[in-house]
Amino acid sequence: MNEDRIRQRVSEAYTKAISGSTDSCCGAKTGCCGSDTTASCTTAEMIGYSKAEVSEQPGAAISSFGCGNPLAFSDVKEGDVVLDLGSGAGLDLLLAGAKVGATGKVIGIDMTDAMIERAEKNIKAAGVTNVEVRKGLIEALPVESTSVDWVISNCVINLSPEKSKVFSEIHRVLKPGGRMRVSDIVAEELPQEIRQSEAFYNSCVAGAVSEKEYLTGLQKAGLDDIHVLERVVYDAKQIRAFLGTEDVSELLQIFPEQTEPVRQEAVNMLIHQIAGKIWSAKFAATKPMH
Numbered sequence: 001m002n003e004d005r006i007r008q009r010v011s012e013a014y015t016k017a018i019s020g021s022t023d024s025c026c027g028a029k030t031g032c033c034g035s036d037t038t039a040s041c042t043t044a045e046m047i048g049y050s051k052a053e054v055s056e057q058p059g060a061a062i063s064s065f066g067c068g069n070p071l072a073f074s075d076v077k078e079g080d081v082v083l084d085l086g087s088g089a090g091l092d093l094l095l096a097g098a099k100v101g102a103t104g105k106v107i108g109i110d111m112t113d114a115m116i117e118r119a120e121k122n123i124k125a126a127g128v129t130n131v132e133v134r135k136g137l138i139e140a141l142p143v144e145s146t147s148v149d150w151v152i153s154n155c156v157i158n159l160s161p162e163k164s165k166v167f168s169e170i171h172r173v174l175k176p177g178g179r180m181r182v183s184d185i186v187a188e189e190l191p192q193e194i195r196q197s198e199a200f201y202n203s204c205v206a207g208a209v210s211e212k213e214y215l216t217g218l219q220k221a222g223l224d225d226i227h228v229l230e231r232v233v234y235d236a237k238q239i240r241a242f243l244g245t246e247d248v249s250e251l252l253q254i255f256p257e258q259t260e261p262v263r264q265e266a267v268n269m270l271i272h273q274i275a276g277k278i279w280s281a282k283f284a285a286t287k288p289m290h
């Protein structure tokens with residue numbers, strides 16, 4: 001499948017996700033990333049947002065498809081320019097908007113019309129004027145070179161079929177000394193059945209590269225001071241919890257000739273096989289001054 005076709009399928013999946021007609025997406029309704037799956041905790045809280053952040057932006061928080069809180073380890077200040085890659089329904093945009101204030105600016109980039117519409121609705125409801133969303137690809141950002149202080153992104157780069165282009169674009173748009181904070185899924189030694197699955201690709205699993213590949217990609221793009229700030233490694237229970245119904249039915253199809261109990265057992269074994277090999281990592285990097 002070529003890169004444009006992969007992006008088209010991802011975009012279709014997130015169009016469905018934002019309209020609530022599928023749960024086969026990153027950060028799907030059950031909340032993929034936290035260990036606490038109690039009803040008193042929202043999905044956004046499970047992946048690292050504070051109660052205060054969630055209650056500040058209830059509309060956007062409910063439509064979060066992230067796997068972390070990229071702003072949590074940043075010191076975004078008043079007057080800064082922040083760029084969010086794959087901004088979705090806009091939770092990180094609005095939280096960044098509150099930090100940069102009236103003298104700063106926040107720009108979100110997304111390729112999916114339905115997500116952009118939802119983000120614009122949330123921005124309008126919040127009554128802010130320092131946040132805008134542009135339609136575009138993270139592999140070819142509609143953003144001026146050396147114009148932003150921060151690049152953030154939440155569970156998006158794993159979905160790109162051209163990650164090296166994304167890393168080069170991050171380097172291009174950052175001002176010298178500008179910084180990157182990205183929450184994303186990384187994965188190691190996944191079985192072929194999962195690597196080849198479209199549902200698992202859209203769920204932020206099959207397209208995930210290893211942490212080492214991620215770090216090397218950032219380094220090759222010319223970024224500096226590259227490190228991992230935080231990791232949340234998923235166990236079998238968490239993986240079970242974040243699999244959408246489409247993922248599970250796709251897994252069950254892997255063993256068509258078997259009886260239902262045997263297929264369920266095979267799926268359980270597969271889940272145990274990938275437990276500990278998928279995690280959410282928070283990456284930090286800086287564009288060198290020269």
Ligand SMILES: C[S@@+](CC[C@H](N)C(=O)[O-])C[C@H]1O[C@@H](n2cnc3c(N)ncnc32)[C@H](O)[C@@H]1O
Pocket residue numbers: 007010011014025026027063064065066067085086087088089090091109110111112115136137138139153154155156159160204
């Ligand atoms: C998993 S969701 C994350 C959304 C948001 N960051 C959040 O935390 O809720 C992925 C988002 O990235 C967008 N996206 C995926 N690949 C993209 C690409 N190559 N270019 C632009 N947007 C992309 C999708 O349309 C979707 O809105």
